[in-house]
Amino acid sequence: MLTVATGNKAVAAAVKAAKPAVVAAYPITPQTEIVEQIAEYVTAGEMDARYIPVESEHSAMTACIGASITGVRSFTATSSQGLLYMHEMLHWAAGARLPIVMANVNRALGPGWNVWAEHTDAFSQRDTGWLQFFVSTVQEAYDTTLMAFRIAEDTGILLPVMVNLDGFVLSHIMQSLETVEIGDYIPPMVLPHKxxxxxxxxxGTLTGPNDHFKFRWEIERAMRHSPSVIRDAEEEFARRFGRKYGPTDEYLCDDADVLIVSMGTLGKEAEVAVDILRKEGVKAGSMRIRWFRPFPELDIRGRDLVVLDRGYSFGFGGVLTDSIKSRYRDASIFSVVAGLGGQEVTYDDIAEFVRNRRMNEEYWFGVDA
Amino acid sequence: MAEIPKEEYLEKCTTACAGCTSSLTLRYVLKAAGPDTVLVVPACCTSILQGIYPNTAFNVPVYNIAFAAAAACASGMSEAFASMGKKTNVIVYAGDGGTIDIGIQALSGALERGTDFLYICYDNEAYGNTGMQRSGATPMGARTTTTPGGKTNAKKDLDRIIAAHNIPYQATATPAYPKDLYEKVKTALATPGPSFIHILAPCPPGWRIASDMSVAVGKLAVKTGSWVLWERKYGELSISSPSKGAMKKRAPLRDYLSVQGRFKGISDSTVNELEQAIEKNIAQLAKEEAGEC
Incomplete structure (x- = not known):
């Protein structure tokens, strides 16, 4: 059905379609609309889920863990401080091999209070054992949330999945949305260790070093196996519903000399920047990373990369830049730190980054001269 | 009164200390609960005394969870079982630190939401698993490794905090009176919605008592009025029979304190304060039972 929706409403609609048995939720801007919408679905009888209005995000994730280990599907949504408050339990969910799905509406961290888009919240959960996807449109938020349940619950994965969407610039903007009848796209959840x-x-009994080590290796084995499962989920989604996704969303990359590499909504701005640059004779392309963990293979050989980082590791560098550099040591990168705390970054700004790129240097947009 | 069943759900290979009353408590709890039960255990002595993976000494499923998280985990589990139409008992078994201190937020939330579960706090009045540091449950005057001169603050009044949530069933118990404990667990599990039982669990190494004294010390706690056994069903309080006599004629508090190394050198003024707190507690409970407040 074709409709219009915000990013938040699209996530809620996908969750409704996925039919979780338990939703545990705590409000936080700019995520709140997701859990409000789910509460309305449940109250109206449109969703047959138990809705647990917990007293904190720590408890939201923990309640999902408690539900999931009984073998039922569970969901929560959060943002920013909320995501960090549940940090301990993110490790627990992954370590316990529970296929929980969570939407995280990316928002800066305090202080000072800032409710606008930034990726530091998700980046700070990079090593928890969660699969992380970043989306750029309302439709993609819906589709990726549906795929997340299928991927998480695959018995070769059994790891939690986080779907990231930028605060306000995606969570609160209206775009067209085509909802689908999912049929058996998400098979019934089977948790072997329920x-x-x-x-x-x-x-979670006391576990000695050898077994602990083995369990951690099994998480990594599942992560290494996950690209084939994600691709399968994406291909099956395309076959059934007609929309194709992959590890990256590439725009005019094939013949490009310079690639703008980004995540989230900046990727859509980058596509417009590519059009502007192409008119000027610059062979630019946009490569928007959709899978952050597992981090995908990238076809970047021989091209200049202008990497837009909406999050930073203090004392080291941009987090996306870091992931690319550590896999592709020879990559030629102009690292642009941009969009922190909801800083406006337009396609004109991005085109300017490309024109003025200084390879193997870092640039803080709006701060550096 | 029903006989306590012979079935055992704790095997003999736990790693508990000799004379551990927390595992004695759990033995009765599980006898009352039976096999259709899941235990949720936050960080506490019980996390460890199950044994080491892949072994477990417990014959019911045990879900170990992070320190602050037990009641929230039980919330998710209870709702999930309800969604499947299952009647499985969800029992949190948590120490005083995981209840009174770090876990109180999740506990308060779960009680307020009317979660259908039983929360049992076994209270040995300190962080036992890490080697007896003071907790909010440590009584005034008790020496712990972080209060080497004796604790200067009073024990947090957990039961009145829980009571403020107006839950259907709340009780106190101690394994020194196992039938009383057993019956209370039975009643709690038969009551829909949240139930809470606060257990005094004397701890031989922590309280510096001989390991064959822990039951006797539990009885002394009741006889001196330091620990009052009662239950409150839908707001109606009744003092349990072992405490009825003690409330009329209390054994001297010094009898309870002097057998415990942790109170060695306690000052007369601290004993007086403890005495006053006991009198105040008993007077309040007596008034409530008589319907005067």
């Missing part, structure tokens, strides 16, 4: 009172077991 709690069974007829077969009692200890979960």
């Amino acid at each position: 709690i069974d009172v007829d077969n009692p077991a200890g979960y």
Whole structure:
């Protein structure tokens, strides 16, 4: 069905379609609309889920963990401080191999209070064992949320999945949205290690170094296996519903000499910048990264990269830049730190980054001269 | 009164200290609960005494969870079981630190939301698993590794905090009176919505008592009025029979304190303060039972 929706409403609609048994939720700007909408669905009887209005994000993630280990589908949504407040439990969810799906509406961290888009919240959860996707449109937020459940619950993965969408510039803007009848696109959840009172077991019992090490390796093995599962979920989605996704969203990359590499909504601005630059005779392309973890293989050989980083590792560098550099040591990168705290970054600004690129240097947009 | 069942859900290979009353408590809790039960355990002595993976000494599913998280985990579990139409008992078994200090936010939230579960706090009045540091439950005058001169603050009044949530069933117990404990767990599990039982659990290494004294010390706690056994069903308080006599004629508080190394050298003024707190607590409970407040 074709409609219009905000990014938040699109996520809520996808969650409704995925039919989780339990949703645990705590409000935080700019995510709140997601859990409000789900509460309305549940109250109106349009969604047959148990809605747990928890008293904190720490409890939101923990309640999802408690629900998930019984073998049922669970969902929560958060943002910024909320995501960091549940940090401990993100490790727990992944370590317990629970296929929880969460929407994270990317927002800066305090102090000072800032409710606008930045990726530092998600980046700071990079090493928790969650799969992380970044989306750029309302439609993609909907589609990726649906795919997230199928990917998380694949018995070769059984890891939690975070769907990231930029605060306000995506969470609160209206775009067209085509919802789908998902049919059996997401198979029933089967958790092999679910709690069974007829077969009692200890979960998370004291674990010695050898077993602990083995369990951590199994998480990484699932991560290494995940690209094939994600691709399968994306291909099956395209086959059924007609929209094709991949690890990156590439625009005019094939013959490009310079690639603008970004995540989230900046990627859509970058496409307009590419059009402007192409008119000027600059062979530019846009490569928007959709999978942050697992980090995908990138076809960047021989091109200049202008990497837009909406998050930073103090004392080191841009986080996206860092991920690219550590995989492609010879990559020629102009690292642009831009858009922190909702800083406006237009396609004209991005075109200017490309024109004035200084390879192997870093530039803080709006701060550096 | 029903006989306590012979079935055992704690095997003999736990790593508990000799004389541990927390594991004694759990033994009765599980006998009352039966096999259709899941335990949720935050960081506490019980996290460790299950044994080391892949072994477990517990014959019911145990979900171990982070320190602050037990009640929230039980919330998710309870709702999930309800969504499947299952009646499985969800029981949090948590120490005093995980309840009174770091876990109180999640606990308060779960009680306020009317979560259908039983929360049991076994209270050994300190952080036992990390080697006896003071907690909010440590009584005034008790020496711990972080209050080497004796604690200067009073024990947090957890039961009145819980009572403020107006839950359907709330009780205190101690394994020194196992039938009382057993019956209270039965009642709690038969009551829909949230139930809470606060257990005094004497701890031989922490309280510096001989390991064969922990049950006797539990009885002394009740006889001196330091620990009052009661239950409150839908707002109606009744003092439990072991405490009824103690409330009429209390054994001297010094009998309870002097057998515990942790109170060695306690000052007369601190004993007086403890005495006054006991009198105040008993008077309040007596008034409430008589319907005077």
